[in-house]
Structure formats: C-alpha cells, structure tokens
Amino acid sequence: MSSDTSTADIINVPTDFAQAYVFDLDGTIYLGDQLLPGAKRMIEELRRRRIPVRFLSNNPTKDPEQYVEKLAKLGLPTDIEDICNTVVTTTRWLKENHPDAKLFPVAEEPLKRALRKAGFTLTDDPSEIDIVIASYDRTFDYHKLQVAFDAMWFYKRAFLIQTNPDHFCPFPGGRGEPDCAAVVAAIEACTQMKSQVNLGKPSPIMLAEALQGLDVEVSRCVMVGDRLQTDIQMALDTGMGSACVLTGEATPDDIRGLDDAHHPTYVLDRVDQLIPASAWRELGWTEDND
Numbered sequence: 001m002s003s004d005t006s007t008a009d010i011i012n013v014p015t016d017f018a019q020a021y022v023f024d025l026d027g028t029i030y031l032g033d034q035l036l037p038g039a040k041r042m043i044e045e046l047r048r049r050r051i052p053v054r055f056l057s058n059n060p061t062k063d064p065e066q067y068v069e070k071l072a073k074l075g076l077p078t079d080i081e082d083i084c085n086t087v088v089t090t091t092r093w094l095k096e097n098h099p100d101a102k103l104f105p106v107a108e109e110p111l112k113r114a115l116r117k118a119g120f121t122l123t124d125d126p127s128e129i130d131i132v133i134a135s136y137d138r139t140f141d142y143h144k145l146q147v148a149f150d151a152m153w154f155y156k157r158a159f160l161i162q163t164n165p166d167h168f169c170p171f172p173g174g175r176g177e178p179d180c181a182a183v184v185a186a187i188e189a190c191t192q193m194k195s196q197v198n199l200g201k202p203s204p205i206m207l208a209e210a211l212q213g214l215d216v217e218v219s220r221c222v223m224v225g226d227r228l229q230t231d232i233q234m235a236l237d238t239g240m241g242s243a244c245v246l247t248g249e250a251t252p253d254d255i256r257g258l259d260d261a262h263h264p265t266y267v268l269d270r271v272d273q274l275i276p277a278s279a280w281r282e283l284g285w286t287e288d289n290d
C-alpha cells in the first residue's frame with residue numbers, strides 16, 4: 001500500500017483484524033451522497049469474515065430506517081440492528097434506566113415515534129413530566145421552552161437530558177444548522193439547571209449501546225471516525241482502539257499537533273486500510289481498484 005507522500009509521517013495502519021468495528025458515517029463511510037474510496041469493499045470484506053460492524057450517528061432527526069435506505073442506495077445494504085443513532089441510544093438508555101418515566105421530548109418525529117413504540121408516555125403537561133429530552137429540533141419554539149421550564153423550574157420535578165452535544169450540524173458547501181446544544185443552552189439558561197446525561201458521541205454511553213448484544217472485548221474493538229473530539233475521544237475514554245480517517249474533518253496537521261494522550265491508535269488516509277496489508281495481498285487489492 002502506498003501512502004500519499006504528504007501524510008507518510010503520520011499514517012499508521014493496523015496489521016490485524018479487530019473483534020468488531022464501530023463506524024462514524026459522514027466523512028468516514030460517505031461524504032454527502034457518495035461512498036468514500038474503499039468503503040464498500042472494506043465493509044463487505046468484514047462481513048464476509050463475520051466481523052460485526054456498527055454504524056453510529058449523532059443525528060436524532062432521522063429514523064434508523066432512513067440510514068438503512070441511504071446505505072442501500074449507496075450500494076451497501078445494511079441491517080437495521082447495525083445502525084445506532086441517537087434515536088436508538090436515547091430510547092435504549094431510557095428503557096434501561098427510567099422505564100416508567102413520563103417524557104417531554106423537545107424533538108422531531110423520529111425520536112418521538114421511537115419512544116412511543118418503546119412504550120413510553122409522552123406528555124406536554126409540565127406537572128407530569130419526569131424527564132425533558134433536548135435534541136436537534138427544527139420545530140423548537142417558545143411553547144416547548146415554556147413547558148420544559150415549568151416542568152423543571154416551577155414543578156421542580158423533571159430533569160434534563162440531551163440526545164447529542166453538537167453545536168451545529170454541518171452541511172456540504174459550508175453552511176449548517178443549529179443543533180442540540182442550542183436547545184440545551186436555552187433550557188439551561190432559563191432553568192439554571194444542567195443537562196444530566198448526553199446520549200451521543202463522545203459519551204461512552206453511545207459506544208456501550210452500539211456494542212450491545214455483541215460478545216466482544218471493548219479493548220479489542222476499533223472505533224473509526226473522522227473527528228478527533230468526538231469519534232476518537234469517545235474511543236480513548238472507553239479504552240477502545242481508534243482509527244482516524246483523513247477523509248473528513250481531521251487534517252494531517254491536526255494529527256501532528258496531538259499529544260500522546262489524545263492520539264488515535266491508527267491513522268488512515270483511506271478507510272479500507274483497516275483491512276491489514278496481508279489481506280490486501282490475498283485479495284489482490286490496490287488503491288486503484290476499489
């Protein structure tokens with residue numbers, strides 16, 4: 001495998017397979033509406049070897065089914081059990097920790113739908129709400145803020161959790177949309193009460209939920225992503241291996257600037273470098289025939 005000369009000093013590829021892989025999606029598997037080089041054959045090869053693969057996303061405005069559809073359209077058919085976005089992590093965490101709570105999700109339909117399906121009661125009666133869930137909600141308005149405020153501050157009953165910590169959601173072309181952090185900030189500002197739990201990256205809760213049901217050792221799994229502060233930090237915090245791909249946000253200079261404590265286990269300039277070089281040779285892969 002040859003590396004781009006400009007990254008040769010930082011590239012560090014694995015020589016063995018991990019027990020399971022957890023992938024970020026945007027910037028790692030695809031960019032916008034295109035699969036990144038080598039992503040398809042890499043996932044297919046892992047599946048052929050029966051190595052579990054999970055896909056993560058912090059976005060709670062999509063049903064897991066929408067990721068299944070998107071991946072299938074891109075040529076990578078995927079089971080719904082392999083998708084773990086913050087709709088999934090939030091629903092599972094509540095089910096495990098507060099199964100009888102009455103909820104007020106400041107959220108769009110996909111999260112509300114999943115919570116109802118899991119058997120939760122959703123209410124906007126502030127005298128009944130146990131947990132306010134802040135999320136990436138493009139229908140957020142003053143009424144929702146008032147309900148959250150009354151439930152937490154006036155009735156002193158509810159506490160606040162959040163689906164993800166992102167400040168904004170980036171779009172191709174440089175624009176973006178205010179994300180969950182803006183909704184959290186509004187609720188925290190008026191109630192003077194802090195969000196208690198974050199169910200998205202970089203919270204270790206997300207990784208634990210993603211690996212649920214797999215008989216694997218966390219330290220022998222690898223989290224693969226393009227963002228140092230979320231994908232890689234989460235792996236470091238849980239003792240999981242980490243691989244940073246230079247196909248999204250992190251730049252070669254970001255990697256060069258890291259101290260040892262924040263350095264990912266592996267640095268790849270294409271995601272199929274997760275497949276060890278010995279297997280590339282057996283498979284007859286080159287960087288030109290992905």
Ligand SMILES: [Mg+2]
Pocket residue numbers: 024025026027028225226227248
């Ligand atoms: Mg990403």
